[in-house]
Amino acid sequence: MSDRKKYAGTNEDLADHALEPTMRRLIAVALDGDTITYGDIKHMLETEEGFSTIFATRIGFVAGTLMERLQKVDPAAPLINVLVVNQIDRQPSKGAGSFMAARFGIPQLAKDGAKEKHPKLWEDTYQRAAAEVYAYEAKDWTKLFKKAFANDLTLGKIEEEREARKEGTENDGLDYNHRSYGKGGEGPEHKALREWVTANPGAIRKGFASARTETEVDLFSGDRVDAVFYCQDRTIVVEVKSLISNEIDLRRGVYQCIKYRAVKAAMDVRDDPLVEAFLVTETAVSGEIASLLRLHKIKHFVAPQNRN
Missing domain, CATH: 1.10.10 (Arc Repressor Mutant, subunit A)
Structure with missing residues (x-):
């Protein structure tokens, strides 16, 4: 005992x-x-x-x-x-x-x-x-x-x-490099958060309220972004990590944001397109994840767990 x-x-x-x-x-x-x-x-x-x-x-x-x-x-x-x-x-x-x-x-x-x-x-x-x-x-x-x-x-x-060292706890529906770091398939927690973020861009930032939104957006790199907000002056790529995500999931989320932002900018036909990345979680992140977010200029939003 x-x-x-x-x-x-x-x-x-x-x-x-x-x-x-x-x-x-x-x-x-x-x-x-x-x-x-x-x-x-x-x-x-x-x-x-x-x-x-x-x-x-x-x-x-x-x-x-x-x-x-x-x-x-x-x-x-x-x-x-x-x-x-x-x-x-x-x-x-x-x-x-x-x-x-x-x-x-x-x-x-x-x-x-x-x-x-x-x-x-x-x-x-x-x-x-x-x-x-x-x-x-x-x-x-x-x-x-x-x-x-x-x-x-x-x-x-x-x-x-x-x-x-790459093993996470959240099922986000992706098979990274043909290896399943989660348990395979998108879990209900991840799906619920992804759909809420897509339907409520104004909750992330008031300025995003009128944005056109899409979810599960495929990139030319073969990656799939949880949500994308198309604002008049910028594009926002969003990676979500639900409350069951562990530190490894969250760290992966930061690097997913970096990759999605770069690929989405490369796909944009405009000169110097403004593409920003957000990591949306349901819990506060550790000091180490916060430092990594600052280092790579990734914005962070903590979604409310009670969204009824």
Whole structure:
């Protein structure tokens, strides 16, 4: 009956039990050409690996300790720790500085305040490090994992990890890249929200009240947009995520908005068409999703759950 967690968020437990699952997740992130926030690593360790509450600041310790372990078995190992980024600026925090300084022979990056004092150098070096990580092949990651942890990580397990990090809980009716990340078919929650948004553009913004609206709009890219508002001076593409959506669904929704906005603009025959994107949810989003929305200039609206 006890729900006591197996591990505490101490340095000792993190060093003993967090490095291996973090490495597995980071390999998936690297092969996807992606990044992952400190908060996402914290959430993964707490919900999937049996850790009690971990202070977010301790995730830097996990990333740094992992990288030290990899360099002990292979000094030339790519700096996979740089893929763990701050939710605001999408860059690694100061702990990555000493690793980048040593790798690329730039000693000022190891000094206190380097990220703030040398922002352009920091960003350029981080991107250089990330490029090395992204170029590393899956078979090489399996070898490095074996050296570091004396355990096998098969290519099949890597693919399972890549699939798992994309697994959502909402059925939105789409089969992404011929892989069903949801359970297949549009769920009733998603359908109800999509239809309400299409019928009530003025609820999203008063200025949209007179817009012509369509739902399930097919794009030339093969994607299908939940709703599109055709206003006199702009076009609005809308992705909806219902109350059953989890963090992965919401993150996917942000990237769907980015893609839909770009493709709809490319399809428009007008010069410099104004196309905006909205993510409509039924619950508030986390700080990390909010930061991602701001970064990519995606607008957000929380729909009322009681719409009778």
